[in-house]
Amino acid sequence: MALILLALLLVLFVLIYKFSMAPYGVFRDRGIVHESPRPFIGNLSLRVLFGRTPFIEMLIHKYQKFKQYKVYGFYNIREPFFVLHDVELIKKVGIQDFDYFTNHRDMIAEFSESLFSKCLISLKGDKWREMRNTLTPAFTGSKLKAMFELINECSLEGVRYIESELRNSNSLDIELEMKDYFERFANDVIASAAFGIKVNSFVDKTNQFYKAGQSVIHFTGLAMLKIILYGIMPRVIKALGISLFDPRKTEYFKSLIFDAMKYRAEHKIIRSDMIHLLMEAKRNFLLQETIPESSTEHAEFNDDDLLAQCVLFFVVGFEIMSVCLAYLTYELCMNPTVQSKLYEEIHKVEQELQGKPLTYPMLSKMKYMDLVISELLRLWPPAFSLDRVCSKDIDILDDNQEVLAKFRKDDIIIIPVIALHRDPENFPEPDRFKPERFLEENKDQIKPFTYLPFGLGPRSCIGKLTLFNNSTNKLQSCFYLFSGNRMALMEVKSIIYHLLSKFQLVPGEKTVKNMMDSLKGFHMQPKDKFWIKFVRRDVL
Template sequence: MLWETLILGSILLYLFYRWATQNFDFFEKRGIPYDKPVPVFGSLIDITLRRGSIFYTIKDLYNKNKESIYGIFFQTTPVYLIRDPELLRKITVKEFDHFMNHRDFFGDSPHDLFTNSLIQLKDEKWKDMRSTLSPAFTGSRLRQMFELINQVAEQSAKYLQQLQTAGNGEGVELELKDYATRFATDVIASTAFGLQVNSFENKDNQFFMSGKKATTFNWKLNLRFTLFIHFKSLMKFLKMELFDPSITNYFRRLVLDALKYRKEQNIRRADMINLLMEARGLFPTESTKSHTRNWTDTEMVAQCFIFFFAGFETVSTLICFAAHELMENPEVQEKVYQEIEEVNERLDGKQVTYEALQSMKYLDMVISETLRKWPGAVNLDRMCTKDIVLEVDGKRIEIKKGETIMIPVVGLQHDPQYFPNPEKFDPERFSSENKDNIKPFTYMPFGEGPRICIGSRFALLEAKAILYYLVRDFRIAPAKKSTIPMKLGNTGFQVAPKNGYWLKLISRSKQ
């Protein structure tokens, strides 16, 4: 019996090894240099085991080889890492019809919110949803939504002022991520769902806590992501969901109840719920009469969910890194403050406006440089939708339907060939005199081509609004727990500092 067990175990172990290494000769057959993979983990062992950060892993893979194409492995899946900007132009723009979709990470369940969101939708479904949602992010819509964003920004500024008043008058030390996340949460609640939650006063409100639970990449969520990537069919058979059902059910009720209530009460508001009602024909407009697709409840809810999921983490992280860089670079912070003072002088005591905020070009430069040094998406992907032959360094490389390419955003944006002294925080790279010197397709924090992030302008507007109030009211200084220079922690698929975003806020009115 013992021998039978050992033999059976050996056979199963061998079969597992064969499965885990079946594609490891993929690039060797094609004559493409590649990173030697680790069985099961591929090129991502440090990320999967949370021994490192995806930020540093992608940078290291980018720097391992200078060829235009380098082979890496996402666990057992071979992936073409593209280093050449001209090749990236071809993939994301010129030959977009061959690389229209993102990689299918989590299957195609008709009930799953993530797989039905704009990020994961494919082909014609993606095109239809993109055109449906695009009106939400036009200049006129953003101008309308700015009033909602500004209300939340003012609330957040008052919260910090209250902390100052309650303190000893020497400034307040705080870990900024919680503050920035509450701001981002309240903005999304207002602009997407029409809710006023005020997470600064109602700290444990369900909207905020649901978002925190959905975006905290602890070992459980890391494991779920890994299992869904490798065993989609098994997860579907077991009826497992990527996110905790309590979270997804909460968002379903939130969106569907809002749709029903607004229809009954004929309530119209400049937010995403209103846009989805127009798309469904509940509030017909000229722009929606041409839309013929009938969107399901899940597809409707999914767009609000991904807007929330992306905004909750991405925007708050951008705010935190920008504030940290202003703390590390006081001369940059002073320039931002002087620009704010000039804007306020023109406003003559009036509330900041959309136009006034958009006129702040140096603040734009600061945010652009923050996104270069600390991109929210350190890598992007595209999946080949039909076979294509690419000319690369004098060689013909055939990429087949279903194969994946990776855009190493953080590698390109930290390449001294394109951004000299890349570890230096230098907003002047994005001045009107210098920004045209940036080589196209080396700076793409929001992607490029038709699949560029639809909400990028909204995210930038959010970040500018909160930074306006933060620098207007406070001088950002190092706290006792501040880490200078910034060091990232071993946070796996998330980009987060080792010791948090600690800083000290000193009221300008007391200086």
């Protein structure tokens, strides 16, 4: 009996092992260099999974290890990723052969049945093209500029909060945790400039809009476990009816948006915010002529589609913006020379204003601020990697008709943005915060397709600015300026302008000394958080 039980256990072990290793023959069969995968987790590091090593450090390490190869393989749990290192390949995939690589991958099987599947970033093929063409006219510079006063008022509230805290503490300086601070600032901007409601999350720290946003953005440990299980056994988890997202979390936003739309329509109210722009986009979409017969799948623009875009803007505007601003204030704090130069520019603008409120045109004149933000996005890009899915088989050739790479239908292509940004061959002294890299006279030193903070090609950020050669109308550079994303730029410039005009940022007792060492796992918030000391300038 014991022998039979042992034999059954041995068979079970073999079956489990075979199941765990079943997906890992792709790169071997295709002749793609890669590391030996581990059962179930592939090439994903256990130290990353258990939060002991930052994911971005692993990404940079793998890039350096396989740098001499144009493509290398990485098994992300059970998914094979074809990681690109060659800039010629990156250009081909992102631009020249874009029709073969139009779509992003499905992050999780659950997404296909959730509200997130209707977001612009999740749409595929013709549905994506039609929605992109519908939304792009709504986000012109002139329309976004109209939001400036709403954004600037939120910045002023943020400064008033710090001044109030200083008065209450009867002190000349104060230490603040910047991720929490900028979450509240970004929350108020989104509430005002996107959803058309007035909140002050610095004063009312538990307002309903802020709490609803926290529930959507921040995953609990259980949600993270579900994400891992979906990656390992999506069919099993789906069959068990386990849902990743709680649909009740979107109900608050749903009622908020549609009640506002109904009220505005009934009272003929026009407000320069995101809801108004999306209402315009929906109206224009419904007025369009019939979609060409060549289009196989069509986009829709019903209430759920409009809600999905609002939720997408909330996620981007809340989480990504607060993280970027936290890193920006940290870098200014740790680089006092850069902070001093930026303050000099801010002080000159203040003198020009002569006591008048800050305006969008004056904000646009701050060129050193542009350099600082561009360097921030190099060192800490919002997206550490880009992905594309191959829609049909293709052999990619170079200019001499030599094969660069062979991709097959459903291959997942990854571009390791942060590794490109931190490659010393692309950016000398890559770990140094040096805004002067982006001076006009230094732009030629930046290699095309090595700086990709807002993505690449037609599927890059909807507000991005791309530099073209007018004589040929062909893309000559992949140098994306942060000024392309006008709303994000207004938000960052406005709050940084007002903070630095009133306070000097200096390291405090809790300030992280080495940011990379403080990052763990997939989290972009250091374990010791973003503590920075604010010192009043009028006492310096």
